[in-house]
Amino acid sequence: MGHRIQRVRRNLSETLAIWLGSRSEWCIGQIRIARAAQGFDLCHRDDSNRDDLKVFSSPFDARFLAQWDDADAYRPLKTAPNLRHGWRLILPDIDELRHAIDYFYPAMLGLLRDWDRSALKPVPLRETLSRQSGMYVMARKISDAQAQDTIAACCNSQSRCLKIILWRISAETLITALPEAKFIPPEAASASGRENFPMLCDEACNLLVSESRAAVKRAAQSDSPSRSQPK
């Protein structure tokens, strides 16, 4: 393997450096990022005043820190508001910061970059569901009312997901089951960079697709006894 394939024009690390600007502290999700003497110092936002944190030094450590919550339960959704506490991650440069954020919050920097360059096209829930195949075909039968309830249960920022929702149920149908703050798109980065890195949801994730299928199944099961009753 004596060759190297490398044709890179975009550079997410450079974009991140522009966003960081001259500030000394930033937030993404539940993480506080501070500029350190050399590099960057990350911890849970709740832990910024603690001095008993366990110190890590590789972006790869972020993968494991992101995997389980405080109760050691697996975190199937990395943007859920249950990031574990008690750690500090010290990274030497912007490339390692980018990789660590990609482990903590996969794809969130990339989505924000494409939002900034107007290259992010939100996909309505109906379109996502109609694309499904196999066992998920059933999910497309979800009613608007069921979809509202499912989205409220699966996507609320208090207990399930911190992302800003950019999509609708359909072109005509807005999501009304969550507070308006859940849908406010981020402003473009200012000349001095960004203080917060908003996490964006441009399309329903597989967890919501799966929950939509479950909602349709539940409704079908609760309907079926009445259908089978003698007239």
Add this chain to the structure above:
Amino acid sequence: MEKIRSLGVFGEVCCAFWKEEPSLRQVMHTIDSEEVYIVPNFISEGYFTKTVIPRELELSGRVTRRGDRVLKYCDPVGNSERVTELLLRRAAEAAPGVSPAETSLVIVGHGTDLNENSAAAAKREVEKIRAMGIYAEALNAYMEEPPLIAEWDRLASQPNVVVVPFFISDGLHSYEDIPVLLGMENAPRREGIFSAKAAHLRGRSLYYASAIGTEPLFAEIIVEQALAFDPQWDIESNA
């Protein structure tokens, strides 16, 4: 992914998942490169490589041009000739010092209609191993269709039996389900199920290997699948 990054062959290396993050839908937003090789980490062609991945990544064929990007959809890792080598290496590691001439090698796949292609790939591998004549016999078995792995002692004729799961990664099937079907365990457990020690069961010495995807050589196979896509790829020599 870290292993492939460390090989230094590609400008960047990303992974994407069907059920985890980053998803197949998200991953393209994270990529800087204009030329993207997509290698399905699947043991065979099938529903995921033919339907799900092309649909989710919006691929139009083997080569998709989108804006300033070229997306190259490679063969799944299971199509590599070196899968045979990995299966044999796993088998040898699981039963060190055991004579292949007195050993039945059993490759165990999932089975069921949903995994038709997986069964075909497992059969192909067993035929290749059989033709090499290293083991006294090489057999296919499945979890959910005949020949059933639960009947391994009736299928295999030799005093030593080496079982290698035909799965990319160690998960529920290789950790829990297959050991129970083999009779090694009454109940599923995770620790220490793969060891180089024989289990003496049903009058035989039974050796159980871990899935081939955990083999370090696997990272090289992923890279080779990408490099094999197009021998004319645009290269810059390291020299």
